[in-house]
Each structure stands twice: as structure tokens, then as C-alpha cells.
Amino acid sequence: xxxxxxxxxxxxxxxxxxxxxxxxxxxxxxxxxxxxxxxxxxxxxxxxxxxxxxxxxxxxxxxxxxxxxxxxxxxxxxxxxxxxxxxxxxxxxxxxxxxxxxxxxxxxxxxxxxxxx
Numbered sequence: 380x381x382x383x384x385x386x387x388x389x390x391x392x393x394x395x396x397x398x399x400x401x402x403x404x405x406x407x408x409x410x411x412x413x414x415x416x417x418x419x420x421x422x423x424x425x426x427x428x429x430x431x432x433x434x435x436x437x438x439x440x441x442x443x444x445x446x447x448x449x450x451x452x453x454x455x456x457x458x459x460x461x462x463x464x465x466x467x468x469x470x471x472x473x474x475x476x477x478x479x480x481x482x483x484x485x486x487x488x489x490x491x492x493x494x495x496x
Contacts, residue, residue, distance in 0.1 A: 381466045381475055383425035385416045391424050395438050410445040412458045425462060427477055443485040447476070450489055454496035464495065 386394070391411070392402040405411045406424075413422040428444055430437035451461045465477040469491060472479045476488045 381427075381468075381477070383427060383462060383466060385414075385423035386426045386429075388413055388422050388424065391429070394429065394432075395440075405440060408445070409448045409452065410440045412448060412462060414459055414462060425466075425477075427466075427481075441477075441480060443480045443483075443488070447480065447485070447489055447492055450492040451495060454492070456495065464492075 388402055388406070389399060392399045395402065402411070406413045411424050411428055413424050415421065416423040428441055430439050430441055432438045436442070447465070448461055451464060452458075456464060465480075466475050468475050469479075471491055472484070472487065474482070476491065479488045
């Protein structure tokens with residue numbers, strides 16, 4: 380399992396050059412997930428959920444992430460379980476679901492997500 384690199388919500392706002400309230404809306408709309416991390420339980424987003432600044436569409440949330448999060452949440456997974464599922468290697472994909480989403484394999488990942496639960 381790949382380990383997330385956590386980025387605080389204010390740092391995500393800075394990276395995306397968005398107001399903090401807009402990042403909170405992205406979290407509410409399920410385009411991103413924020414999990415309490417560390418001893419101080421600071422709400423943070425996996426940096427791997429973002430397209431980097433050098434990407435043609437970056438910096439921005441990974442576009443395929445929102446629909447995948449919704450499918451997994453509808454299956455009854457908590458936000459923490461969704462993060463764990465996205466980062467865990469899957470033999471069916473030959474990679475983690477998150478890596479497959481970055482490779483553009485959205486349909487395959489969502490089919491697999493529909494079998495959860």
C-alpha cells in the first residue's frame with residue numbers, strides 16, 4: 380500500500396491558489412477528502428489527490444476522483460476507508476486505484492469500486 384502524503388487544507392488552498400472556503404466546498408462536494416491527521420488531528424488531504432502544477436490541467440483536484448469517492452461512499456465506506464481503498468494495491472488493476480485514476484483508467488476503477496461492500 381502506498382502511503383498518502385498529507386497536506387493541510389490551508390496548504391491545499393495555497394497550492395490551488397483558491398480561497399480556503401472554495402477548498403472546503405470541494406471537500407463538501409466530494410471532489411476531495413480531508414481526514415484528521417496527526418496528534419493534533421489537523422484536517423488534511425492526500426497530496427496525490429491533486430494534479431501537480433506542471434500538469435496541463437493542474438494544479439487542481441484529480442478530475443476522476445469525485446465520482447469514485449461518491450461510488451465508494453454510496454457503498455458505505457467512511458472517508459478514511461475510502462482513502463485506504465484508493466491507496467491499496469489491487470491485483471485486478473496491477474496498481475492502486477489512485478494510480479489507475481492518474482493513468483486515466485477511470486471506468487475500470489469505478490467498476491471495481493462498485494463491487495465494494
